Amino acid sequence: MLTFDKLYSEGHEEVVFFSDPSCNLKAIIAIHDTTLGPALGGTRMWPYASIDDAIEDVLRLSKGMTYKAAVSGLNLGGGKAVIIGDPKVDKSEALFRSYGRYLESLNGRYITAEDVNIGVEDIEHVFTETSNVVGVAQIHGGSGNPSPYTARGVFKGIEASCTKVYGDRSLKGKVVALQGAGSVGRHLGSFLEKSGAKVLFTDINESNIDLFKEQVPSSEFVGVDDIYDVNCDIYAPCALGATVNDKTIDRLKCKIVAGAANNQLAEPRHGDILKEKNILYAPDYLINAGGLMNVSIEFEGWSDDKATRMVDTIYDTTMNVFKISDEENVPVYKATDLLAEKRIEAIRGIQGGYLGHLPHRFPGRKIR
Numbered sequence: 001m002l003t004f005d006k007l008y009s010e011g012h013e014e015v016v017f018f019s020d021p022s023c024n025l026k027a028i029i030a031i032h033d034t035t036l037g038p039a040l041g042g043t044r045m046w047p048y049a050s051i052d053d054a055i056e057d058v059l060r061l062s063k064g065m066t067y068k069a070a071v072s073g074l075n076l077g078g079g080k081a082v083i084i085g086d087p088k089v090d091k092s093e094a095l096f097r098s099y100g101r102y103l104e105s106l107n108g109r110y111i112t113a114e115d116v117n118i119g120v121e122d123i124e125h126v127f128t129e130t131s132n133v134v135g136v137a138q139i140h141g142g143s144g145n146p147s148p149y150t151a152r153g154v155f156k157g158i159e160a161s162c163t164k165v166y167g168d169r170s171l172k173g174k175v176v177a178l179q180g181a182g183s184v185g186r187h188l189g190s191f192l193e194k195s196g197a198k199v200l201f202t203d204i205n206e207s208n209i210d211l212f213k214e215q216v217p218s219s220e221f222v223g224v225d226d227i228y229d230v231n232c233d234i235y236a237p238c239a240l241g242a243t244v245n246d247k248t249i250d251r252l253k254c255k256i257v258a259g260a261a262n263n264q265l266a267e268p269r270h271g272d273i274l275k276e277k278n279i280l281y282a283p284d285y286l287i288n289a290g291g292l293m294n295v296s297i298e299f300e301g302w303s304d305d306k307a308t309r310m311v312d313t314i315y316d317t318t319m320n321v322f323k324i325s326d327e328e329n330v331p332v333y334k335a336t337d338l339l340a341e342k343r344i345e346a347i348r349g350i351q352g353g354y355l356g357h358l359p360h361r362f363p364g365r366k367i368r
């Protein structure tokens with residue numbers, strides 16, 4: 001159940017429920033923290049079993065976005081939205097336009113984008129009613145598919161990890177166990193192959209396996225469960241969260257865990273165990289922030305060059321997190337949180353949240 005104690009305990013500013021029975025819209029938006037700028041985060045559509053499940057999800061995800069934007073140096077806060085429904089039957093133009101009108105009423109405090117089960121075509125309907133949306137089609141000034149930028153950022157995080165562990169950022173001759181040959185995994189595979197790494201990969205989807213083999217011809221397929229046991233330098237989880245858990249952690253033979261998946265550690269204590277085992281963990285929400293960086297510049301005018309330069313900063317930020325981790329003698333996941341929290345606290349001192357106005361970097365744009 002949603003209570004003020006719950007909101008206070010995790011620092012959420014605002015939770016809004018929107019409903020429109022005419023198109024069966026049931027949406028919840030959580031704005032976690034707008035100290036650094038307007039809250040940005042995608043909208044997810046999911047047939048939640050209960051309202052409580054939807055609330056839990058939106059609160060957790062919106063807080064994660066605050067940390068991701070903060071550590072990435074973006075002038076954005078954290079927010080997320082969920083639409084309760086079955087994407088196969090409940091999607092309609094009316095629903096997304098109604099949702100867009102409600103978003104408009106938030107006056108720019110929350111900017112949305114795609115997330116699970118929400119595609120560009122849905123976002124285009126939202127964009128008909130509000131300008132507070134990113135990830136719109138390139139033809140309308142958007143940035144298109146974020147996956148190549150996410151993959152590039154993950155690659156930069158892997159390079160930083162190699163610098164830390166092997167004293168050289170080069171991937172030449174390194175073996176990478178890549179789990180999840182989807183949109184991000186495929187692009188990451190290409191970066192790794194081009195840099196001279198050997199890629200062992202797995203997936204459960206036949207067509208994605210074929211596509212990966214086509215795009216990364218030197219790669220080798222391994223069984224879905226064998227990916228944890230292979231001899232490798234780097235384990236790159238790019239499918240699901242929580243794959244570093246009690247069942248897998250002792251099987252990993254790598255020196256580095258670095259991938260695109262969100263929430264790779266089943267529990268924070270697994271980050272401590274990795275440190276004890278002398279396995280370097282590159283923080284997931286930092287090294288997978290390339291997609292967020294990419295959409296964040298839509299308001300000021302997106303370009304591939306600008307997005308690429310931003311994403312490449314992930315190398316230095318990751319090195320900085322490793323330095324803090326060493327200096328403070330804390331696991332990397334804690335050092336990443338510290339860096340994010342420090343930045344928010346520093347800015348909170350000079351301004352409050354964005355209540356009802358857009359900062360000058362987000363002037364809005366004409367709706368479609």
Ligand code: NAD
Pocket residue numbers: 146147150179180181182183184185202203204205208224238239240241260261262288289291
């Ligand atoms: P995707 O759905 O395109 O690819 C995921 C792949 O993982 C699919 O091919 C799927 O078959 C595979 N998979 C699922 N279960 C598996 C299992 N048990 N073992 C092996 N493979 C399995 O998703 P994506 O966009 O490539 O995202 C990958 C991960 O990165 C997700 O966790 C996502 O949340 C995260 N992420 C993605 C982006 C982005 O820009 N797309 C940004 C940040 C984080």
